[in-house]
Amino acid sequence: MNRHLISAGDLAKDDALLILDTAEELARVSERSIKKLPTLRGRTVVNLFFEDSTRTRISFEAAAKRLSADVINFSAKGSSVSKGESLKDTALTLEAMGADAVVIRHGASGAPHRLATWVRGSVVNAGDGTHEHPTQALLDAFSMRRRLGGLDGRRITIVGDVLHSRVARSNVLLLATLGAEVTLVAPPTLLPVAVGTWPCEVSYDLDAVLPKSDAVMMLRVQKERMNAAYFPSEREYSRRYGLDRDRFAKMPDDAIVMHPGPMNRGMEIAAEVADSPRSTIVEQVANGVTIRMAVLYLLLGGETVA
Amino acid sequence: MIIKNVRILGGDPVDLRLHDGLIAEIGPGLTGAGETVDGGGAVVLPGLVDLHTHLREPGREDAETVQTGTQSAARGGYTAVHAMANTSPVADTAGVVEQVWRLGREHGHCDVQPVGAVTVGLEGRQLAELGAMADSAARVRVFSDDGKCVSDAVLMRRALEYVKAFDGVVAQHAQEPRLTEGAQMNEGVVSGRLGLTGWPAVAEEAIIARDCLLAAHVGSRLHVCHVSTAGSVEIIRWAKSKGWNVTAEVTPHHLLLTDDLVEDSPVGAYNPIYKVNPPLRTRADVEALRAALADGTIDVVATDHAPHPVEDKETEWSAAAMGMVGLETALSVVQEAMVDTGLLDWAGVADRMSAAPARIGRLPGHGQPLEVGAPANLTLYDPSGRTPVDPAAFASKSRNTPYEGMTLPGRVVATFLRGRATVLEGKLT
Numbered sequence: 001m002n003r004h005l006i007s008a009g010d011l012a013k014d015d016a017l018l019i020l021d022t023a024e025e026l027a028r029v030s031e032r033s034i035k036k037l038p039t040l041r042g043r044t045v046v047n048l049f050f051e052d053s054t055r056t057r058i059s060f061e062a063a064a065k066r067l068s069a070d071v072i073n074f075s076a077k078g079s080s081v082s083k084g085e086s087l088k089d090t091a092l093t094l095e096a097m098g099a100d101a102v103v104i105r106h107g108a109s110g111a112p113h114r115l116a117t118w119v120r121g122s123v124v125n126a127g128d129g130t131h132e133h134p135t136q137a138l139l140d141a142f143s144m145r146r147r148l149g150g151l152d153g154r155r156i157t158i159v160g161d162v163l164h165s166r167v168a169r170s171n172v173l174l175l176a177t178l179g180a181e182v183t184l185v186a187p188p189t190l191l192p193v194a195v196g197t198w199p200c201e202v203s204y205d206l207d208a209v210l211p212k213s214d215a216v217m218m219l220r221v222q223k224e225r226m227n228a229a230y231f232p233s234e235r236e237y238s239r240r241y242g243l244d245r246d247r248f249a250k251m252p253d254d255a256i257v258m259h260p261g262p263m264n265r266g267m268e269i270a271a272e273v274a275d276s277p278r279s280t281i282v283e284q285v286a287n288g289v290t291i292r293m294a295v296l297y298l299l300l301g302g303e304t305v306a
Numbered sequence: 307m308i309i310k311n312v313r314i315l316g317g318d319p320v321d322l323r324l325h326d327g328l329i330a331e332i333g334p335g336l337t338g339a340g341e342t343v344d345g346g347g348a349v350v351l352p353g354l355v356d357l358h359t360h361l362r363e364p365g366r367e368d369a370e371t372v373q374t375g376t377q378s379a380a381r382g383g384y385t386a387v388h389a390m391a392n393t394s395p396v397a398d399t400a401g402v403v404e405q406v407w408r409l410g411r412e413h414g415h416c417d418v419q420p421v422g423a424v425t426v427g428l429e430g431r432q433l434a435e436l437g438a439m440a441d442s443a444a445r446v447r448v449f450s451d452d453g454k455c456v457s458d459a460v461l462m463r464r465a466l467e468y469v470k471a472f473d474g475v476v477a478q479h480a481q482e483p484r485l486t487e488g489a490q491m492n493e494g495v496v497s498g499r500l501g502l503t504g505w506p507a508v509a510e511e512a513i514i515a516r517d518c519l520l521a522a523h524v525g526s527r528l529h530v531c532h533v534s535t536a537g538s539v540e541i542i543r544w545a546k547s548k549g550w551n552v553t554a555e556v557t558p559h560h561l562l563l564t565d566d567l568v569e570d571s572p573v574g575a576y577n578p579i580y581k582v583n584p585p586l587r588t589r590a591d592v593e594a595l596r597a598a599l600a601d602g603t604i605d606v607v608a609t610d611h612a613p614h615p616v617e618d619k620e621t622e623w624s625a626a627a628m629g630m631v632g633l634e635t636a637l638s639v640v641q642e643a644m645v646d647t648g649l650l651d652w653a654g655v656a657d658r659m660s661a662a663p664a665r666i667g668r669l670p671g672h673g674q675p676l677e678v679g680a681p682a683n684l685t686l687y688d689p690s691g692r693t694p695v696d697p698a699a700f701a702s703k704s705r706n707t708p709y710e711g712m713t714l715p716g717r718v719v720a721t722f723l724r725g726r727a728t729v730l731e732g733k734l735t
Contacts, residue, residue: 088620108622109490109501110576117574129624131501169501192498193506 004123005295006112008134008170013177016141023142023287023294030066030290039301040069046099048090048115049126050076050106055261055285056126060103060135063292067301072099087111091118100300104128122299130164136260137170139291141178143280144215146287147256152179157209159185159241160219160268161230163192167260168219172200183209187241189230206241210250217258218243218269234267244270256280307725308336312345312686314676316652319347324682327724332678343730345686348719351656353385353416353683355663355672356633357448357477357555358531358608361387361418363409364402365394370613370703372406375633376415378611378702380728382633383685383718385416386664386672387611391423392453398423398434400442407444415728416721419669422446424465424476428454433465440472447668450477452531453583455513457483462517466526475527475553475666478517480538481584485509490624492565492585500569500576502623505585507535514538518545518552529666530554532610534584536594543603553666555608556595558632558639563708564589568623572711578619578626579708582612592643600649605662609636613704631702638714641689646715660685671724682725689716701734 001015011019029037045064049057057073064071074094087106094102101122104112109129116123127133141151148154156175162168162184175182176199183201184191195202203209210216221237231237238244243257248270251257257269257279265271274281309322314332321336322329356379362370370378372389379387389406391397397406403420410418422439426432428451439446449469456462456478465476486509491497493504514530518541521528530542533554545552565586569575580586598604612629619626632639640659644650650658656676664673674680692713697705721729728735 086617086620087622087625106622108624110624111622113575114577114622129501130503164501166501169499193493193504194495194498197495198498 001298003299004116005134005299006116006123006125007132008137008174011174011177016138016174016177019138019291019294019298020142020145022298023291026293026297027290035066036068037066038068039297040064040067043069043100043300044072044098045069045101045103045296046072046074046094048074048094048102048104050111051127053105053127056105059285059288060126060292062289064296066289067293067297069296087114088118091115095119101296124295124299127166129166131166132170133166134170134174135288135292135295136167137174138295139284139288140171140217140258140260141174142291143258143284143287144256147280148214151175154180154214155183155212156180156215156217157183157185157213158217158219159206159243161190161221161225162186162195162219163190164222164225165219171217172198176200185209185241187231187237190225206247207250210247211252213251213255215256215258216243216251220260220262221264221268238267242268242270243273245272248273248276258284260284307341307343308338309343309345309686312348312350314350315656316349322350324722324725327682329676329678329680329682343720343727346688346719348686348688349652350676351383351652351685351687352660352673352676353685353721353723354383354637354659355667355669356384356387356609356611357606357663357667358452359387359389359611359633360392360613360629361389361406362393362613364405369615372409372418373413374701374703375611375613376410376413376418377734378631378633378700380415380721380734381701381718381732382635383637383687383721384633385683385685385721385723386419386669387416388419388421388448388667390452391421391450392428396423396427397421398426400435400438403439403444403446404442415734416723417669417672419667420444420446421448421450421452421477424449424451424456425461430454430456430458430461433461433468436465436468436474437472440474447472447474448477448529449474450479450531452477452479455479455481455483457513459516459520463520463524466521466528467524470526473668475529477529477531478513479531480510480513480517482509482512491568491581492587494565494588496565496569502568507537507587510535510584511537511541515541518542518550521552522548522550527551528553532557532560532584532608533595533604534560534587534591536591539594539598539603543598546603553605554603555606556599556604557610558607558636558643559630559708560587560595561592561599561643562639564592576623578621578623579706579710581623581626581628582630583628596643596647596649599644599658600654605658606666607636607640607658608663609633613702614706615704619706629706631700631704631707634700634702635695635707635709635714637687637718638716639709641716642714645689682722684722685718686720687716688719691715691717693717
């Protein structure tokens with residue numbers, strides 16, 4: 001494996017499977033009454049969050065703590081960053097403190113790549129701008145594998161704002177590596193112009209794709225897109241691309257529904273769909289901790305779970 | 307002064323005698339009193355003229371000054387540069403353009419011809435006092451809001467019309483602003499993968515098409531800055547075929563580099579050293595630009611030399627400043643992209659990098675044919691050998707070159723401004 005986890009595209013199939021298999025083993029640990037492992041004792045993991053994301057931060061924090069690592073949470077707000085300190089100076093500070101791994105969430109695409117040129121520790125991308133969010137893709141793959149039994153040849157449909165979605169980018173890359181067949185569904189305004197070069201299919205017609213899907217992943221529609229002429233209105237978006245009860249009924253009986261959260265209930269996903277037994281949304285959160293344990297463990301620890 | 311053993315536009319070896327700032331004699335075996343310089347078989351070009359230089363003074367003397375910028379120009383073989391107007395304060399009055407012009411004269415490394423802003427403060431609302439700048443000691447003929455597009459069609463029309471009174475030209479930075487809000491790099495395969503907001507080719511091409519039509523309608527001169535796409539080339543070729551008075555420039559970096567460097571390069575992904583406006587485009591665009599420069603559709607190579615201090619480039623991509631330094635590598639890049647590929651000979655280089663920019667900028671003392679009686683503005687260039695680009699050796703105050711670590715052909719041996727050496731043996735005099 002690479003020293004860093006910055007893009008899902010950096011993972012060879014063997015790497016990805018090793019992470020998923022390690023997560024399976026760690027999941028069994030999480031079922032014990034004492035969840036903690038001593039593996040990363042004495043190692044320091046810094047959570048460097050330039051964007052507010054409580055969900056992702058506490059997920060990484062819980063993962064690192066269950067592996068007994070020392071965790072430092074560095075939030076840009078109220079720190080020297082808000083006084084104009086550059087990413088490079090922040091990186092050099094962390095380097096001086098001896099961070100073994102830096103988990104970075106940043107609003108600028110590519111910030112983790114830049115960080116990796118300034119620190120010696122491992123860099124884990126926890127979401128960079130509109131680029132990637134590889135641990136989200138890994139936890140999604142983990143969740144799908146558990147529900148569907150495997151990913152090879154599975155038909156995965158990702159619906160929504162692909163253009164601005166780091167979740168979609170990482171999922172397309174990882175799922176292609178793992179042998180799944182991915183179809184992106186979105187209004188043409190919310191697809192990159194060169195999406196035809198991506199390792200997936202593209203459709204504008206959700207109703208046509210749903211019956212042929214083993215899993216449907218709904219992406220969050222950001223509020224700011226609603227006022228930028230990407231689509232005429234919230235209601236029209238919801239009518240054409242929302243997963244409501246009628247559309248849910250068109251899916252195969254054993255197909256699952258996913259969402260990386262946070263959801264706009266009633267917009268891209270109806271409440272009863274989100275809350276149905278075929279929704280993995282809550283599991284995804286739990287699996288997030290497990291998969292992040294596996295990533296930190298493999299980047300910092302060793303090859304096998306003690 | 308006698309310059310021994312040089313090849314005019316790459317021709318047979320001759321000697322040159324310079325006297326009173328002019329070429330006094332050309333021939334074999336010249337002898338006589340005074341200093342003698344051994345040209346070592348170098349190619350002689352008319353002193354290069356840059357239509358597009360950012361000298362940063364006044365306002366950003368941390369990035370470049372008129373002194374360091376013109377030293378950089380001389381080392382690159384330039385004898386004249388057009389200093390862009392986006393300084394602070396903006397060069398939108400006679401006072402500011404005269405200040406820049408005077409600084410150029412005081413330092414004397416090359417001629418500095420200020421460009422005047424088209425609109426007050428580059429804000430695109432009100433015409434700057436174009437006539438006052440034209441009538442000033444700086445004798446401004448090129449007007450540009452470069453860095454920003456004169457996007458208002460009425461304002462652009464008026465500017466094109468107005469400068470006819472003093473034989474001026476509007477040099478347009480063609481960038482439709484609404485189509486490029488927050489734009490970070492060329493919109494295409496790479497931007498989609500990297501999740502960077504795209505700068506679509508159409509945002510350049512739509513403005514060029516509109517401006518060509520406007521220039522034709524009012525019978526004025528239009529110059530298009532830093533053309534970067536194959537589509538722009540097609541539009542300019544069409545406008546020229548109509549006989550319209552449209553000229554265009556291309557930068558060295560758009561002749562050599564492509565947008566995939568943002569994703570994959572020796573200096574890492576998302577390295578803002580490749581961030582520039584207009585952005586690096588695709589291989590197909592590079593090929594179209596080279597062909598256009600070769601067939602004259604694009605008239606000029608202009609550097610868009612844009613110095614930035616280290617801290618404005620050592621950042622995450624979206625926070626970084628746009629631009630690259632280019633004066634000291636321009637001729638080598640043109641050799642690599644155009645000469646060594648057989649697309650242009652040295653006469654062609656002399657036209658695109660000296661005669662044509664001097665003609666467009668209305669600089670009578672520059673870009674003249676290398677013959678007896680012409681001003682002794684000369685560049686001696688040795689096209690043999692290849693050397694790694696070493697930014698530490700630049701005369702420019704800034705180091706933001708995309709060529710660091712790359713090996714480029716050729717080197718500027720000497721530069722002469724009106725018979726006086728500004729560079730000898732590759733070093734400033």
